[in-house]
Amino acid sequence: MEHVRTLECTLCGETYDPEQLVYTCSNHPSVQGILEVQYDYDVVRERFDEPLDGNIRDQWKYRAFLPVEEDAEPVTLQEGGTDLYDAPRLSDELGVEMRVKDDGRNPTGVLKDRATSVSVTKATHAGRDVVTCASTGNAAASLAGYAARGGLDCRIFVPGDAPEGKLAQPLVYGADVLAVRGSYDEAYDLSMEVTEEFGWYNRNAAINPFQVEGKRTVGHELAEQTRGDVPDWLVFSMGDGCTIYGGWKGFREFRDLGFVDEAPKMLGVQAEGARAIHDAYHEHDSTDDVANTLADSIAVGRPRNTLKAVKALNESGGTSVVVSDDEILRGEKTLGSAEGIYAEPAGAAPIAGIRKALSEGIIDEDESVLAVVTGYGLKDAKSAVEASGSATEIAAELDEVKQRYSP
Ligand SMILES: *Cc1c(COP(=O)(O)O)cnc(C)c1O
Numbered sequence: 407m408e409h410v411r412t413l414e415c416t417l418c419g420e421t422y423d424p425e426q427l428v429y430t431c432s433n434h435p436s437v438q439g440i441l442e443v444q445y446d447y448d449v450v451r452e453r454f455d456e457p458l459d460g461n462i463r464d465q466w467k468y469r470a471f472l473p474v475e476e477d478a479e480p481v482t483l484q485e486g487g488t489d490l491y492d493a494p495r496l497s498d499e500l501g502v503e504m505r506v507k508d509d510g511r512n513p514t515g516v517l518k519d520r521a522t523s524v525s526v527t528k529a530t531h532a533g534r535d536v537v538t539c540a541s542t543g544n545a546a547a548s549l550a551g552y553a554a555r556g557g558l559d560c561r562i563f564v565p566g567d568a569p570e571g572k573l574a575q576p577l578v579y580g581a582d583v584l585a586v587r588g589s590y591d592e593a594y595d596l597s598m599e600v601t602e603e604f605g606w607y608n609r610n611a612a613i614n615p616f617q618v619e620g621k622r623t624v625g626h627e628l629a630e631q632t633r634g635d636v637p638d639w640l641v642f643s644m645g646d647g648c649t650i651y652g653g654w655k656g657f658r659e660f661r662d663l664g665f666v667d668e669a670p671k672m673l674g675v676q677a678e679g680a681r682a683i684h685d686a687y688h689e690h691d692s693t694d695d696v697a698n699t700l701a702d703s704i705a706v707g708r709p710r711n712t713l714k715a716v717k718a719l720n721e722s723g724g725t726s727v728v729v730s731d732d733e734i735l736r737g738e739k740t741l742g743s744a745e746g747i748y749a750e751p752a753g754a755a756p757i758a759g760i761r762k763a764l765s766e767g768i769i770d771e772d773e774s775v776l777a778v779v780t781g782y783g784l785k786d787a788k789s790a791v792e793a794s795g796s797a798t799e800i801a802a803e804l805d806e807v808k809q810r811y812s813p
């Protein structure tokens with residue numbers, strides 16, 4: 407990987423050989439010593455000769471930016487290349503010019519597929535035949551899907567009380583789903599122990615330094631798709647914080663290389679019941695590290711990528727807001743009914759965050775805003791019903807319909 411210079415600790419600056427699979431910096435006993443991949447952009451630039459014409463079949467258009475070996479064969483389901491929509495009715499609803507990028511339309515229904523494709527490609531190239539992660543939902547389903555695609559065994563650790571619905575998808579993809587008697591944190595710790603014991607390739611987003619790198623392609627695509635009309639604000643929800651940083655890093659790279667003139671301000675959105683990044687950014691004292699929100703994909707009590715997320719907010723001149731579960735559900739309903747875009751709660755949280763930021767004067771109504779939907783609505787039908795109410799029951803008789811619709 408001539409284009410990858412080094413893995414650098416975000417805390418102390420220690421560097422590691424990118425050819426070795428090192429997960430975290432050994433100078434710190436805690437998991438905060440997250441490593442970041444640093445590139446040689448002269449090499450990247452030499453290799454990247456794609457036209458920036460908005461034609462994006464999938465994220466491998468940006469292969470020159472991805473930390474995979476030159477001879478690696480991508481394990482792909484055509485992730486990325488998602489559409490960017492104008493959103494005129496949503497703009498009217500919110501009172502600000504809106505566009506939406508729907509990354510719920512990825513192969514397993516989630517933006518994480520960008521990262522999973524990169525890490526399963528790396529695992530396969532390294533000759534690994536088992537991949538693992540700890541998760542309650544989307545990361546597990548994504549990993550299981552790509553493991554199936556790449557012919558790898560997949561072993562997933564979930565807390566014992568994980569909802570049945572979120573487990574169906576990885577089971578269909580053929581993964582071993584191991585329900586740990588204990589909390590998510592215990593499942594996470596066990597997955598780390600197991601990785602050490604058996605040497606399985608670990609996709610845990612927070613600690614695998616290559617994970618976030620695949621998420622940069624959403625930023626590359628956004629830069630390419632908005633050339634000449636870069637939004638003032640780019641909005642993501644935040645759980646562990648890797649997604650917003652990936653999106654920012656990708657956009658920033660394209661700006662720094664001169665592919666696009668400017669970069670947007672990043673707005674990060676968290677749930678009121680899982681707000682540790684927001685509190686860190688605003689230097690509030692954070693006391694509660696137990697997550698409590700129905701937006702399960704961002705229900706993270708102790709985010710492991712707070713540093714990177716805060717860096718995205720700082721470098722871009724952005725900020726963060728928190729929203730309630732009711733506001734998130736309202737956002738899900740607004741997005742679906744105004745534009746036909748169906749998001750799971752974490753995917754709709756940006757809409758709630760934009761409302762909040764407008765009301766707090768963070769976003770000005772003259773500015774333009776782009777929301778990234780990170781996950782597909784069908785993953786969580788239960789909260790969709792909470793957002794919209796149930797169907798109206800009627801008898802199988804014309805009169806019933808007449809009563810409702812005749813003038
Ligand atoms: C994982 C996830 C997020 C949050 O990503 P982080 O990297 O944990 O901040 C947001 N939305 C959806 C749908 C997700 O699956």
Ligand SMILES: [Zn+2]
Nearest residue numbers: 415418431433
């Ligand atoms: Zn370190």
